[in-house]
Amino acid sequence: MDRTGIQPDSALAGAVTELAEVLGPKGIFTQAGDRARYASDQSGLVGDTPVAVLRPASTEEVSRVLAICSRHRIGVVPQGGRTGLSGGACSPQDAVVLSTERMSGVVEVDREAMTLTAWAGTPLEAVQEAARAADLDYPVDIGARGTATIGGTIATNAGGIRVLQHGMTRPNVLGLEAVLADGSVVSRLGKTVKDNSGFDLKQLFIGSEGTLGVVTKAVLQLRRHVPQSALALFALPDHASALVCLTAARQRFGSRIRAFEGMWPDYWNFVCHQTALATAPLAGQHGFYLLVEIEAASTQTEEELEAFFADLFERGVFEDGVLAKSLAEMRALWSVREAVGEVDDDFGHHINFDIGVSPSALGNFCDAADSVLAELPEAVGVLKVGHVGDGNVHLLVAHDGSAAAEERIEAAIYGLLRDWQGAVTAEHGVGRIKARWLGHCRTPEELALMRGLKTQMDPLGILNPSVLFRDTEI
Amino acid sequence: MDRTGIQPDSALAGAVTELAEVLGPKGIFTQAGDRARYASDQSGLVGDTPVAVLRPASTEEVSRVLAICSRHRIGVVPQGGRTGLSGGACSPQDAVVLSTERMSGVVEVDREAMTLTAWAGTPLEAVQEAARAADLDYPVDIGARGTATIGGTIATNAGGIRVLQHGMTRPNVLGLEAVLADGSVVSRLGKTVKDNSGFDLKQLFIGSEGTLGVVTKAVLQLRRHVPQSALALFALPDHASALVCLTAARQRFGSRIRAFEGMWPDYWNFVCHQTALATAPLAGQHGFYLLVEIEAASTQTEEELEAFFADLFERGVFEDGVLAKSLAEMRALWSVREAVGEVDDDFGHHINFDIGVSPSALGNFCDAADSVLAELPEAVGVLKVGHVGDGNVHLLVAHDGSAAAEERIEAAIYGLLRDWQGAVTAEHGVGRIKARWLGHCRTPEELALMRGLKTQMDPLGILNPSVLFRDTEI
Incomplete structure (x- = not known):
């Protein structure tokens, strides 16, 4: 159900009033038309219109709004550029969206330390350009570079076409600031390269898709720029x-x-x-x-x-x-x-699998997938393209657009994956779409530990509910 | 107090009997002479003789002994080669040592995937040699390579002289198996390079110095070998x-x-x-x-x-x-x-600081440290050597050997560090020796989150008590 009415539930209305007081008129969208634009990402999943769109302009504001959302137990969907392909930024029912769009900009480029500090809402391309202007290079690169934000690429541990050389986003993040569900700010924005002083907390926020905290700022490690x-x-x-x-x-x-x-x-x-x-x-x-x-x-x-x-x-x-x-x-x-x-437009209804296996096993996995799909009348076409050097194939499987066909094809491919010690998602993330298949590549003990960490860091489950964990709807 | 008597407390004695049943005669040392050898590492801190030395030969045995120790609430000190410099492997009172020495050996080298799978107790040098035999290279290298174990290097996120090129241990670990305090086995030993299917749990065990789990096996990423x-x-x-x-x-x-x-x-x-x-x-x-x-x-x-x-x-x-x-x-x-x-032997009583700051700030930090130390009559000599490319200086400060001198010098240097967004330890780890100074480089919010994670994953605090967290003695 989509609550697009002017008058939300009285409890929600009270929370929205409090949030508006903190954020001011520029900092919150409450009109239905404004809110509707923030319902979904590029995954194809259709989200609900959020109850409100929060647009904090500082870490302090993020902290205060999360504290309010915790108190009222309201689900919060962190959003960057909404370019994700797994539904991680789609709004569930009765949630607010927290957009980082007003926390944008490169704060500093340090040529000597080869670092760049930026707000989470800065587009990836703006970071790449700022690095380039200093004759340096930020090597994370994906097609959505113009719209995807640094915060989003960190939250999803974005990969792309240069992973083989410089890794995914994870090894390129040197410092991070994030806000926890209760509003605590966990900040470590220094440029210290070697640091064994306690747990490396930034690792928790990288790739956890906004379920453990909201990234507000980052120090990125730049590389020398080699144009040729x-x-x-x-x-x-x-x-x-x-x-x-x-x-x-x-x-x-x-x-x-x-x-x-x-x-x-x-x-x-x-x-x-x-x-x-x-x-x-x-x-x-x-x-x-x-x-x-x-x-x-x-x-x-x-x-x-x-x-x-x-x-x-x-x-x-x-x-x-x-x-x-x-x-x-x-x-x-x-x-x-x-x-x-372009294939996405021309290939008709299809599932875009994002399978990760050992690079040496990729060919055999694809052969096995072809065999499995050949037995399925629902699979009317297959295209395979990917990052061979790092064992990641995008397997596009066309079908008639029915939920039943989708279900059968997913069950077949993810069922196959069980035997390959691989990943149901190599780079796109689990989001809301693949959460149900997570058990096909992670053990019960791993899932229990993930759930324990989620419970510890977000006991009320307000951060990106139903992402990664299917049953975490508040 | 050192419990070296044949007859430990009756509660401990009961637990040791249970442990001996699981491990068999080869798998446990209970004689005082045997146990004494496992009291300390190379930090200079003198540990207590452990109540027993557990020498499990499999992940299954590690799981069973940790479950027993949890039930009896006995502190467990995980030990690799005991080459650590921060007291992380020194035994506190009434604890047992869990040595990985019988879980040693390279399981597999995969030339195509460029990976090596090894038991935690395998010496680093044995891993390097196995990689070399396949014309590949495992780039983590430290002076203690002959004795330090892969499990120890992972638990401490070992650095060394080649960090600039291939990073510390963290980015060189592809898969990991660890046992939690309650005996659960969290295993992910595939060779999948790109994996965004949920939290990257291995990051919790890398560099957390045995406080969150015991590493039993790892898949390491090898590099091409360039001899020249x-x-x-x-x-x-x-x-x-x-x-x-x-x-x-x-x-x-x-x-x-x-x-x-x-x-x-x-x-x-x-x-x-x-x-x-x-x-x-x-x-x-x-x-x-x-x-x-x-x-x-x-x-x-x-x-x-x-x-x-x-x-x-x-x-x-x-x-x-x-x-x-x-x-x-x-x-x-x-x-x-x-x-x-050699300096360690010839320089007399001294503190070996292991400071990490931004590479571009290292010179200024060292100048400031010299100024601070010049004001301290307790500091009778200073030597500075380090990894300039990654902002890590080993600052050796000689003193008269008294606890008071040590205290004053540490307070001065770590006090200085507060303003530099640096690390009280860049590569050696916090262990038991630097735990008291952790607050000089981590915020209260960071420390609270670390403690929350520790409580979640090891609620009874049996894993490496008093490491990282000073007050976690059971």
């Missing part, structure tokens, strides 16, 4: 050959491998022939396609990549390949991989 | 020049900087002229000394380092320098930095 890189596209007989390439590339380039992205023929053919792209950078049919980007160590990187190319070709590892000779060519090669966004 | 590197020693006017070198080195070599170690003149002069080393690799008096090791990307690394050298020399950044031309010369240069072990 070389890019190649390989056509291979199968995923096993891609692993041979990966081992060889690691041996030769080590941590200079910037991206190592794989496309299965189902994805390649669909993108090259059935989307607006309508062009294939390589002719013929192959068993696997690999996009490899290598950071330049010197001016010889293209030559290095060519030598690597020649080596592997002589060994018969790949069947065809092309090396980008210009920025335009690099963009063209990347566009095939990045067309996954 | 180039090493240079620079003499500079001051620490500020070392930061100029650091920025320049980062720009040129990026993540290929393997070590960036600094020595202040007090340390340099003491080591070169007052220890067995008795030789200085560079003549003259300088304001700062820097040891820089660069991983080879190609055969030209020495030439690259020479060019880097020439650049900085022209810019007047350094005063003198030497490039190692052979393995023997590399060893000779490293020996000055590694003589910190």
